[in-house]
Amino acid sequence: MLLQTQIWLNEMDKKISGLAKKFQSPDFYSNIQTEGSSYKLLPFNFERVKGDYLLTNEVGEYVRLKEEELTAFVHQRLDTSSKSYAALKSRHFLYEAGEESPIDLLSLKLRTKHSVYRQFTSLHIFVVSLRCDYSCPYCQVSRKKEAASEYDMDEATALRSLDFVFRTPSEYIKIEFQGGEPLLNWEMIKFIVIEAEKINKIEGRNLAFVIATNLTLVNDEILEFCYQHNILVSTSLDGPSEIHDRNRPRPGKDGHEIVRRNIEKVRSRLGPDKISALMTTSELSLSSSNEIIDEYLDAGFNGIFLRPLSPYGFAIKTHQIEKYDFERFFEFYKESLGYIFKINESGVTFTEEYTSLILRKIFQSYPTGYVDLQSPAGAGLSAIVFNYDGDVYASDESRMLAEMEDKRFKLGNILTDSYETIFLESGLLDVIENSLTDSMPGCYQCAYKPFCGSDPVYHYATQKDFVGHKAFSSFCVKTKSIVNYLLDIMENDPVRRNILQSWI
Numbered sequence: 229m230l231l232q233t234q235i236w237l238n239e240m241d242k243k244i245s246g247l248a249k250k251f252q253s254p255d256f257y258s259n260i261q262t263e264g265s266s267y268k269l270l271p272f273n274f275e276r277v278k279g280d281y282l283l284t285n286e287v288g289e290y291v292r293l294k295e296e297e298l299t300a301f302v303h304q305r306l307d308t309s310s311k312s313y314a315a316l317k318s319r320h321f322l323y324e325a326g327e328e329s330p331i332d333l334l335s336l337k338l339r340t341k342h343s344v345y346r347q348f349t350s351l352h353i354f355v356v357s358l359r360c361d362y363s364c365p366y367c368q369v370s371r372k373k374e375a376a377s378e379y380d381m382d383e384a385t386a387l388r389s390l391d392f393v394f395r396t397p398s399e400y401i402k403i404e405f406q407g408g409e410p411l412l413n414w415e416m417i418k419f420i421v422i423e424a425e426k427i428n429k430i431e432g433r434n435l436a437f438v439i440a441t442n443l444t445l446v447n448d449e450i451l452e453f454c455y456q457h458n459i460l461v462s463t464s465l466d467g468p469s470e471i472h473d474r475n476r477p478r479p480g481k482d483g484h485e486i487v488r489r490n491i492e493k494v495r496s497r498l499g500p501d502k503i504s505a506l507m508t509t510s511e512l513s514l515s516s517s518n519e520i521i522d523e524y525l526d527a528g529f530n531g532i533f534l535r536p537l538s539p540y541g542f543a544i545k546t547h548q549i550e551k552y553d554f555e556r557f558f559e560f561y562k563e564s565l566g567y568i569f570k571i572n573e574s575g576v577t578f579t580e581e582y583t584s585l586i587l588r589k590i591f592q593s594y595p596t597g598y599v600d601l602q603s604p605a606g607a608g609l610s611a612i613v614f615n616y617d618g619d620v621y622a623s624d625e626s627r628m629l630a631e632m633e634d635k636r637f638k639l640g641n642i643l644t645d646s647y648e649t650i651f652l653e654s655g656l657l658d659v660i661e662n663s664l665t666d667s668m669p670g671c672y673q674c675a676y677k678p679f680c681g682s683d684p685v686y687h688y689a690t691q692k693d694f695v696g697h698k699a700f701s702s703f704c705v706k707t708k709s710i711v712n713y714l715l716d717i718m719e720n721d722p723v724r725r726n727i728l729q730s731w732i
């Protein structure tokens with residue numbers, strides 16, 4: 229038996245060394261330089277777009293080349309006095325023999341792009357109640373009835389969650405209260421804010437609070453507390469009443485009237501910049517882009533985030549998610565952006581937030597901090613969720629998935645598990661490892677990689693796989709379509725380019 233094992237091992241050794249012979253030594257790859265050429269290539273990806281080639285590198289610089297230029301470039305025969313050569317050199321696609329600084333500069337930019345991970349988890353979401361007074365058909369969290377108080381967070385769970393929050397090495401800590409409708413458990417929000425501030429007297433972190441609320445229960449006492457503790461407010465506004473009240477039904481059918489009235493109430497007590505709003509695109513929204521944007525202007529906002537539906541919770545149960553595909557959303561996005569350009573051309577500054585994020589990814593060296601477009605994914609690394617019952621999830625979407633009985637992304641329970649167990653033994657490392665676009669099939673060679681990220685929860689929800697097949701991924705199509713659309717404007721439309729530049 230021992231002899232047989234030894235023979236098998238010898239055979240395996242031979243096979244492995246046979247395989248290894250197929251690769252050249254590292255020196256071979258680091259010193260490739262065509263004889264007579266004065267430059268070497270740096271890493272890049274490319275994609276054919278409308279007859280030309282889009283080249284991008286690790287830090288998100290990009291260049292467009294004609295096919296013959298690309299061929300000459302990779303064979304190191306490109307005319308060194310050409311414009312394309314100058315662009316490729318200045319954007320770190322090549323370096324000249326004897327130069328070391330381009331590689332150092334590229335490394336520095338790469339470190340800066342990924343610097344968000346130095347901070348580790350900074351966003352801590354507390355789901356203080358799953359109860360809600362609304363019954364939105366697209367709700368992603370499977371809310372519970374208003375009277376069901378067993379879905380509220382209690383003090384013991386809140387205190388243990390705060391222990392976890394302050395274990396993060398991050399200098400910045402943002403605690404966001406979500407639901408259901410978090411104001412239905414207002415006493416718990418107050419408790420958590422006061423306790424967090426007590427701990428922070430010793431910790432001295434940069435601590436911020438946000439309440440994500442439909443604003444129905446906002447009153448003077450709540451606003452006074454928010455004012456005293458510098459708490460920001462985030463609400464939902466889907467458009468004019470015809471859209472908002474149908475998307476977000478509540479008893480009395482007066483959600484729109486309440487939210488508009490209370491947006492003003494919040495502004496007048498907390499200040500004009502202390503409230504923001506999010507919209508969700510339902511099937512009804514698709515034909516009303518201008519009216520939705522007008523509503524945001526009328527409500528005093530200077531921007532909008534055009535958000536498609538997410539494939540979780542009631543959006544699945546009520547089949548809302550099937551009512552339009554990405555192509556239809558993209559039409560809506562382009563129509564909306566066209567109208568937003570007109571508003572800006574008339575002298576009023578109004579932005580589309582997702583567009584701003586993508587532009588910052590393309591044109592700025594610093595990370596955007598947008599959790600949904602990170603590699604490795606922001607789940608657990610940048611954000612973490614403490615559910616009302618003590619369960620801990622890697623992201624808001626993971627929690628939404630769990631409410632659909634799929635607890636694949638549950639990291640543990642703070643009442644029974646340690647910080648180390650939750651971060652190191654829960655399967656989170658597996659998710660993170662599977663969310664690196666640099667090694668992900670379909671992504672590692674993609675020219676859009678620097679402007680994209682990975683979303684293992686989305687791909688698991690839609691394809692039952694962390695990585696997902698990118699040919700069937702709306703997440704992937706969305707990045708490519710929007711980046712192409714924006715680059716086209718930046719390169720060919722000087723008026724709109726100026727507007728987009730002003731947003732970043």
Ligand code: SF4
Nearest residue numbers: 670671674677680704
């Ligand atoms: S998801 Fe698509 S666009 Fe994004 S990096 Fe992967 S292949 Fe490219």
